[in-house]
Amino acid sequence: MHIAIVGNGITGVTASRVVRRRHPDWRITVISDEAPTHYARTAWMYVYMGHLTREHTQPYAEHFWTDNRIERVHDRVTHLDARGKTLRLQKGGPLAWDRLLLATGSIPAFYGWPGQDLAGIQGLYHLQDLDRMEREAGSAKRAVVVGGGLIGVEMAEMLRTRGTHVSFLIREGRYMAHAMPKRESRLLEHEIARHHVDLHLRTEPVTFQGKDRVQSVRTSTDVTLMADWVGIATGVRPNIDWLKDAGIDTARGILVDRQMRTSAPDVFAAGDCAEAREPLAGRAAIEPLWYTGRIQGATAGMGLAGSPTPYAPGVFFNSAKFFDIEWQVVGRIAPEPSPEIVDAYTEDETPHGPRLIRLQADTASGALLGVHALGIRLRQSVISDWIARGVSLDDALRDLPLASFDPEFSRAILVPDLSRQSQRIANLG
Numbered sequence: 091m092h093i094a095i096v097g098n099g100i101t102g103v104t105a106s107r108v109v110r111r112r113h114p115d116w117r118i119t120v121i122s123d124e125a126p127t128h129y130a131r132t133a134w135m136y137v138y139m140g141h142l143t144r145e146h147t148q149p150y151a152e153h154f155w156t157d158n159r160i161e162r163v164h165d166r167v168t169h170l171d172a173r174g175k176t177l178r179l180q181k182g183g184p185l186a187w188d189r190l191l192l193a194t195g196s197i198p199a200f201y202g203w204p205g206q207d208l209a210g211i212q213g214l215y216h217l218q219d220l221d222r223m224e225r226e227a228g229s230a231k232r233a234v235v236v237g238g239g240l241i242g243v244e245m246a247e248m249l250r251t252r253g254t255h256v257s258f259l260i261r262e263g264r265y266m267a268h269a270m271p272k273r274e275s276r277l278l279e280h281e282i283a284r285h286h287v288d289l290h291l292r293t294e295p296v297t298f299q300g301k302d303r304v305q306s307v308r309t310s311t312d313v314t315l316m317a318d319w320v321g322i323a324t325g326v327r328p329n330i331d332w333l334k335d336a337g338i339d340t341a342r343g344i345l346v347d348r349q350m351r352t353s354a355p356d357v358f359a360a361g362d363c364a365e366a367r368e369p370l371a372g373r374a375a376i377e378p379l380w381y382t383g384r385i386q387g388a389t390a391g392m393g394l395a396g397s398p399t400p401y402a403p404g405v406f407f408n409s410a411k412f413f414d415i416e417w418q419v420v421g422r423i424a425p426e427p428s429p430e431i432v433d434a435y436t437e438d439e440t441p442h443g444p445r446l447i448r449l450q451a452d453t454a455s456g457a458l459l460g461v462h463a464l465g466i467r468l469r470q471s472v473i474s475d476w477i478a479r480g481v482s483l484d485d486a487l488r489d490l491p492l493a494s495f496d497p498e499f500s501r502a503i504l505v506p507d508l509s510r511q512s513q514r515i516a517n518l519g
C-alpha cells in the first residue's frame with residue numbers, strides 16, 4: 091500500500107505519523123513544493139526578530155524521517171488523476187498512489203487592488219515569503235501593513251523590532267471588533283500605539299503607487315502613506331487552484347465529509363485547504379488554524395490507514411499575542427453583549443501590564459459558553475472540560491484559580507481573586 095500526501099505542513103505530517111503508527115510496512119511519501127522538510131510557520135516571526143533560527147522552527151529532527159521511513163519529495167504537484175491514481179510532479183516523474191491526502195494549506199488572499207503586484211508588496215505565509223521579507227523589509231524605513239488579524243499584528247511587531255515605521259490599516263472601526271467587546275479593543279489599540287505603530291481604523295488601501303517598486307499607498311480616507319514595503323494580511327484562502335481539472339468537488343476549499351473524505355474514492359483532504367460539507371455546530375466550514383490542522387490530519391490519517399474516524403475537534407480554542415499582551419480564547423465569546431448571554435469579567439493592572447478575564451454563559455441555562463483572557467495565561471484543558479460539561483458560571487468563577495497556568499521557569503501569575511470583585515453583568519461597552 092502506498093500512501094501519498096501532498097503538503098508537509100502540520101496536517102500532512104500528522105497524517106503520516108498516524109499511518110506509520112498503524113502500518114509499519116506501508117510506503118509513505120510526503121511531497122511539498124515549499125521546503126524539503128516540515129517547519130512550524132507559526133514561529134517565523136521569531137526568526138525575523140532574531141530570537142530563533144530557522145532550524146529551531148523544524149519540529150522534527152532529521153533522523154525522525156529516516157527512523158519512520160517517511161519519504162520526502164521536494165517538488166510541486168501539477169496534476170492529480172484521481173481515477174488513474176497518479177500525481178504529476180513538476181520535476182520528477184509520475185507518482186502512483188493507493189490512497190492520497192491533499193493537505194495543501196492556504197495562500198494569502200489579495201483583493202485585486204490596482205498596483206498590488208508592484209515589488210515590495212507581499213503576504214507572509216510560505217518560507218519564500220519569510221526570505222523575501224528578510225531581504226526587502228529589513229532595510230525599509232516606512233512600511234504599511236494591511237489587515238489587522240493575527241498575521242497582520244505579527245508583521246507590525248516584526249517590522250518594529252528593526253525600527254521600521256509602521257502604518258497599520260484596519261477596515262473596521264475598532265481593533266478585533268469581530269472577536270471582542272469594545273473595552274478589550276481599546277486595550278489592544280492602546281498596546282499597539284504604545285509600540286509606536288500608527289493605527290488607521292476604518293481605512294482600506296485603494297491603490298498602491300510606484301514605478302516598479304511600491305512607494306506609497308492611497309487609502310480610502312484619501313490619505314497617501316509613503317511606504318517602501320507593504321505587508322498584506324487580509325486573510326488566507328485554500329491553496330487549491332491547481333486542482334481545477336482534477337474532478338474533485340470544491341467550493342472555497344476541497345469539500346470533505348466528517349471523515350475528511352473528498353468526492354473521489356481513496357482521496358482525503360484536511361487542514362487549511364479542506365471545507366466541511368456540513369460544518370459541526372458552532373464551527374466554520376474552513377478552519378485555518380494550526381491545532382485544527384493537527385486534529386484534521388490525525389482524522390485523515392485514520393482514514394488513510396483504513397480506519398475511518400469522524401472529525402471531533404472538541405471545544406474551540408485559540409491563542410495569539412498582540413505585542414506584549416497574550417490573548418487566549420476557549421469556547422465562544424460574543425463580541426457584543428446581548429440578552430442571551432451573561433457576561434462576567436475582571437481586570438486589573440500589574441507591573442507587567444493589564445490582565446483581564448471574561449467569562450460568558452447562556453442566560454437561560456446558566457452554562458458556561460466561553461472564556462477569554464488578555465495578559466494572563468489559563469489552562470485551556472481545564473476550561474474546555476468545564477464548557478464540555480456545561481458547568482455553571484458561578485462554579486466556573488469559584489474554581490477559576492484551578493485554571494491558573496504557572497509557567498515553569500518564570501514567576502507565577504495568579505488568577506485575580508474574582509470572589510472579591512463585583513461581578514459585572516452585560517452592557518459592557
Ligand SMILES: Cc1cc2nc3c(=O)[nH]c(=O)nc-3n(C[C@H](O)[C@H](O)[C@H](O)COP(=O)(O)OP(=O)(O)OC[C@H]3O[C@@H](n4cnc5c(N)ncnc54)[C@H](O)[C@@H]3O)c2cc1C
Pocket residue numbers: 096097098099100101102121122123124125131132133134135165166167168193194195196214215216240241244329332360361362363377378379380381383409410
Ligand atoms: C506567519 C503565520 C503565523 C501563524 N500563526 C498561527 C497561530 O499562532 N495559531 C494558529 O492556529 N495558526 C497560525 N497560523 C496558521 C497555521 O500556520 C495554518 O493553519 C497551518 O499551517 C495549516 O497547516 P496545513 O498543514 O493545513 O497547511 P500548510 O502549513 O499551508 O502546508 C501546506 C503545504 O503544502 C504545500 N503545497 C501546496 N500545494 C502544493 C502542490 N501542488 N505541490 C506540492 N506542495 C504543495 C505548501 O507549499 C505547504 O508547504 C499562522 C500562519 C502563518 C503564515
